[in-house]
Amino acid sequence: MVGAGIAGLTAAGLLAREGLRVELLEAHHQSGGCAGTFRRGPYVFDVGATQVAGLEDGGIHQRLFRHLNVTMPAAEPLDPGCVVDLADGRAPVRIQRDPERWRQERQRQFPGSERFWRLCEAIHQANWAFAAREPVLPPRSWWDLGQLLGALGIGNLLSGPLTTASIADLQNLCGCGGDQRLRRFLDLQLRLYSQEPAQRTAALYGATVLSMVQEPLGLWHLQGSMQALAEALEQGLAQAGGHLRLRHRVTRLEQAATGGGWRIHGEAPGRPGFVIEAGEVVMTLPPQSLPALLGSQLPSGYRRRLEQLPEPSGALVFYGAIERSRLPPECPSHLQLDWHEPGPLFVSISQEGDGRAPAGQATVIASVFTPARPWFASEEPDYQDRKQSAMAAIQAGLKQLLQLGPEPWIHQELATPRGFAGWTGRPWGWVGGLGQHPLRFGPFGLASRTPIPGLWLCGDSIHPGEGTAGVSLSALMACRQLLQRRGRKLRIDGAASQT
Ligand SMILES: Cc1cc2nc3c(=O)[nH]c(=O)nc-3n(C[C@H](O)[C@H](O)[C@H](O)COP(=O)(O)OP(=O)(O)OC[C@H]3O[C@@H](n4cnc5c(N)ncnc54)[C@H](O)[C@@H]3O)c2cc1C
Numbered sequence: 001m002v003g004a005g006i007a008g009l010t011a012a013g014l015l016a017r018e019g020l021r022v023e024l025l026e027a028h029h030q031s032g033g034c035a036g037t038f039r040r041g042p043y044v045f046d047v048g049a050t051q052v053a054g055l056e057d058g059g060i061h062q063r064l065f066r067h068l069n070v071t072m073p074a075a076e077p078l079d080p081g082c083v084v085d086l087a088d089g090r091a092p093v094r095i096q097r098d099p100e101r102w103r104q105e106r107q108r109q110f111p112g113s114e115r116f117w118r119l120c121e122a123i124h125q126a127n128w129a130f131a132a133r134e135p136v137l138p139p140r141s142w143w144d145l146g147q148l149l150g151a152l153g154i155g156n157l158l159s160g161p162l163t164t165a166s167i168a169d170l171q172n173l174c175g176c177g178g179d180q181r182l183r184r185f186l187d188l189q190l191r192l193y194s195q196e197p198a199q200r201t202a203a204l205y206g207a208t209v210l211s212m213v214q215e216p217l218g219l220w221h222l223q224g225s226m227q228a229l230a231e232a233l234e235q236g237l238a239q240a241g242g243h244l245r246l247r248h249r250v251t252r253l254e255q256a257a258t259g260g261g262w263r264i265h266g267e268a269p270g271r272p273g274f275v276i277e278a279g280e281v282v283m284t285l286p287p288q289s290l291p292a293l294l295g296s297q298l299p300s301g302y303r304r305r306l307e308q309l310p311e312p313s314g315a316l317v318f319y320g321a322i323e324r325s326r327l328p329p330e331c332p333s334h335l336q337l338d339w340h341e342p343g344p345l346f347v348s349i350s351q352e353g354d355g356r357a358p359a360g361q362a363t364v365i366a367s368v369f370t371p372a373r374p375w376f377a378s379e380e381p382d383y384q385d386r387k388q389s390a391m392a393a394i395q396a397g398l399k400q401l402l403q404l405g406p407e408p409w410i411h412q413e414l415a416t417p418r419g420f421a422g423w424t425g426r427p428w429g430w431v432g433g434l435g436q437h438p439l440r441f442g443p444f445g446l447a448s449r450t451p452i453p454g455l456w457l458c459g460d461s462i463h464p465g466e467g468t469a470g471v472s473l474s475a476l477m478a479c480r481q482l483l484q485r486r487g488r489k490l491r492i493d494g495a496a497s498q499t
Pocket residue numbers: 002003004005006007008025026027028031032033034035047048049050051052053248249250251284285315317367423424425426431432458459460465466467468469471
């Protein structure tokens with residue numbers, strides 16, 4: 001198993017619990033990947049992910065923790081899930097957790113759009129029931145196809161014809177396509193989860209993302225830090241008898257000459273040039289890493305497919321600390337601002353006593369997507385100049401959003417795609433998977449079953465996509481396929497149907 005982010009930890013725990021001998025190899029000195037944390041003096045910063053879906057009863061993380069016999073990390077539901085400032089001088093949109101309060105809020109903010117929201121909710125209900133029946137997407141074998149067909153239900157009759165539609169198409173269909181304020185709101189929210197604006201986000205994916213905050217689902221803020229999620233999964237893996245090898249960087253995957261299986265080459269302190277033999281490999285790195293790891297063993301058609309994948313985004317992330325008294329009263333913990341330069345900001349603010357900052361202070365994290373490659377093109381000191389200007393521009397946005405005075409930040413630093421490449425080992429520091437364009441999501445996406453026997457993929461480039469809940473679902477799917485090849489069936493209990 002390669003990579004101990006949330007996908008790798010989940011897959012490793014599941015397979016170890018089935019009695020397989022599991023070695024999880026992680027390049028970094030800690031697990032968690034994009035959902036990990038780092039410490040600066042008294043502050044703990046969540047590196048990437050700051051909020052978690054799937055902790056509700058029947059949610060994927062909750063089911064996995066129960067299956068792995070691990071106590072779920074303490075978490076608070078986000079209410080409001082997010083406060084979205086469209087920077088148009090009007091009151092920000094509060095995405096309420098309570099469905100009725102959210103209905104009132106959206107009717108106030110976007111009059112005439114209720115049919116659109118109702119249609120999104122209906123699609124979401126159908127999606128949810130479909131997901132609970134654990135389809136395999138996209139199918140690449142008869143068994144996969146059987147799993148997909150078996151998961152189809154009556155709700156898919158409604159949603160099926162919308163497979164190639166975008167969220168903007170739904171807006172037009174419901175007669176509110178001309179509402180530019182609604183479009184800006186949708187663009188902001190969807191870019192966060194699908195890497196694409198409304199016009200290029202698959203309707204079947206976007207409808208679920210737009211319904212994620214409300215009960216009985218929800219988004220959650222972890223007590224302590226995001227690392228709590230990885231730590232709980234680590235515990236599940238250890239209890240099941242699996243091994244996590246930190247500081248073990250995989251450099252090459254070699255198919256064994258005889259008898260199937262793999263020789264995994266890598267580097268580790270005290271073990272330069274280690275080789276581990278394995279029957280199967282589950283890869284959680286972005287699939288764009290495969291050409292470098294497999295070299296000429298990669299079938300040419302598959303190599304072309306990987307080369308033709310659209311280039312994902314990178315991220316700029318500002319990590320700051322501030323006196324809490326400088327924040328507006330009752331400041332929500334998650335906000336978005338439609339900001340011009342370097343782009344729309346997604347902001348997460350620690351809560352008093354949540355383990356991220358000393359009493360009376362708060363951590364403020366602001367992230368924005370950015371094209372990744374240009375950050376590798378400039379040499380020092382140009383790179384540092386670019387970084388300083390990006391940080392100043394993000395701070396200007398935060399000043400407006402949080403009505404901050406002139407006092408300096410107690411702590412400030414910026415991560416660029418270069419930093420993410422170093423931290424996560426992702427090519428060009430890419431984050432967030434392949435995007436959820438109608439031509440690339442679900443049935444049209446990259447499969448967890450590769451054409452190379454014994455090599456499986458999971459993580460945020462595989463269905464259902466990015467986010468800790470998404471990558472856990474992809475890990476479950478890959479494990480079910482791997483075990484089915486061995487004549488075994490993997491079931492985890494408790495997929496709740498949403499009512
Ligand atoms: C700025 C930002 C904000 C985000 N916000 C949210 C959010 O609020 N909520 C949410 O749910 N999701 C969020 N996400 C997305 C979420 O963090 C990811 O989709 C998810 O954590 C990816 O998990 P993964 O296991 O697929 O990949 P990763 O987390 O990238 O894990 C891969 C692991 O593989 C290791 N690795 C890499 N190369 C090698 C190698 N050669 N050998 C061995 N190990 C290797 C890495 O060190 C890493 O630990 C955010 C992401 C970013 C970047």
